[in-house]
Ligand SMILES: [Zn+2]
């Protein structure tokens with residue numbers, strides 16, 4: 001079942017893509033359908049600029065999505081899905097045919113892409129795709145609106161900024177990437193697991209999902225999650 005069937009609206013736009021070879025710094029293997037790379041605009045390819053959660057859905061030569069768990073081919077077309085509906089306003093200003101960018105994993109550029117068609121970008125909903133509830137911490141007792149799903153690449157980037165002493169920059173990036181409130185961004189920044197996957201409060205090794213309560217002290221931790 002394609003994402004359009006699941007979500008009831010078309011993809012935001014389509015791209016042609018080419019995966020870089022291992023010699024070019026690309027992946028050793030081609031990814032499977034369901035791959036969750038991030039997106040970097042070519043013109044943003046400078047230190048500190050943004051990457052965005054826009055996931056590809058690979059197509060066959062007829063423009064039909066390939067099956068789940070099928071491998072992408074090295075060069076082809078893909079539908080692109082903006083993960084956080086609130087971010088559509090940003091991309092409506094920027095995405096048009098001919099715009100170039102990359103599929104990225106963290107800061108690594110794995111594929112070169114060019115926009116070939118705008119689809120539902122201007123009509124798809126601006127509200128988040130995933131309904132957001134509330135997150136709460138069993139240690140400090142705080143409660144705040146959940147952020148949009150945090151991809152591992154974003155979590156690592158925010159963690160790095162905090163570790164470098166740039167908490168204000170981290171909060172700004174979180175707001176830019178997830179379009180969350182200042183309250184949520186501050187709470188996420190205060191509840192991020194350590195870079196080696198430990199509770200920010202007590203240092204216990206974390207297990208489980210992206211948002212998890214520490215098994216020792218109960219503190220909420222945002223981290224990259226098991227098998228990320
Ligand atoms: Zn807390």
Ligand SMILES: [Zn+2]
Nearest residue numbers: 199202214217
């Ligand atoms: Zn803990």
